[in-house]
Amino acid sequence: AQTVTQSQPEMSVQEAETVTLSCTYDTSESDYYLFWYKQPPSRQMILVIRQEAYKQQNATENRFSVNFQKAAKSFSLKISDSQLGDAAMYFCALGPPFSGNTPLVFGKGTRLSVIA
Amino acid sequence: ETGVTQTPRHLVMGMTNKKSLKCEQHLGHNAMYWYKQSAKKPLELMFVYNFKEQTENNSVPSRFSPECPNSSHLFLHLHTLQPEDSALYLCASSQYRAANEKLFFGSGTQLSVL
Numbered sequence: 001a002q003t004v005t006q007s008q009p010e011m012s013v014q015e016a017e018t019v020t021l022s023c024t025y026d027t028s029e030s031d032y033y034l035f036w037y038k039q040p041p042s043r044q045m046i047l048v049i050r051q052e053a054y055k056q057q058n059a060t061e062n063r064f065s066v067n068f069q070k071a072a073k074s075f076s077l078k079i080s081d082s083q084l085g086d087a088a089m090y091f092c093a094l095g096p097p098f099s100g101n102t103p104l105v106f107g108k109g110t111r112l113s114v115i116a
Numbered sequence: 117e118t119g120v121t122q123t124p125r126h127l128v129m130g131m132t133n134k135k136s137l138k139c140e141q142h143l144g145h146n147a148m149y150w151y152k153q154s155a156k157k158p159l160e161l162m163f164v165y166n167f168k169e170q171t172e173n174n175s176v177p178s179r180f181s182p183e184c185p186n187s188s189h190l191f192l193h194l195h196t197l198q199p200e201d202s203a204l205y206l207c208a209s210s211q212y213r214a215a216n217e218k219l220f221f222g223s224g225t226q227l228s229v230l
Contacts (some may be wrong), residue, residue, distance in 0.1 A: 043224045044224075045206065046221070094217070096215050097216070102215055103161040103215060109132075
């Protein structure tokens with residue numbers, strides 16, 4: 001079975017500082033996709049970043065980047081120059097290869113607070 | 117209006133009531149989903165529709181009944197719910213039904229069952 005673990009229920013960061021959210025996963029697949037979704041107080045989840053397992057290069061989206069360690073099955077999210085608008089729940093998710101339709105497996109989430 | 121819209125935003129219902137949740141997407145997507153989000157639990161996929169056909173039902177109790185009249189609208193009909201069904205119900209859509217697709221979510225309906 002596929003699992004996703006987010007070991008940090010809550011994190012906080014000072015505005016303009018950098019924070020890293022942890023995510024580990026377990027899967028028997030060699031190819032898969034990993035995601036980070038953000039859920040702000042508005043409750044509307046938004047895709048932050050997506051990583052394809054066969055790509056060794058870490059994905060980046062502006063201030064958001066990941067540290068993907070395939071052997072360790074680790075997929076952490078780094079937020080640089082944190083802003084007040086980054087305060088939200090962050091969910092890590094694991095998905096099958098392109099052709100698969102097995103549902104995404106989500107972690108329980110990490111609540112990030114940004115301190116002004 | 118763009119994106120995924122869900123109504124109502126909040127809903128309180130008794131265990132004997134019948135109510136419906138509505139989801140509408142204006143993105144031209146072909147797949148739509150219902151998720152249940154409970155406190156301190158991972159998101160749970162409930163139903164998937166692909167080109168208006170239900171393709172997945174993840175062992176959801178029959179008191180939840182989905183309906184997809186067209187590719188832009190999705191409903192979740194509720195009847196004789198239990199207090200443990202209280203949760204945030206999220207609708208999502210994607211271009212195609214593949215789990216690596218980017219999901220677009222609505223803001224959810226916060227349901228309280230008394």
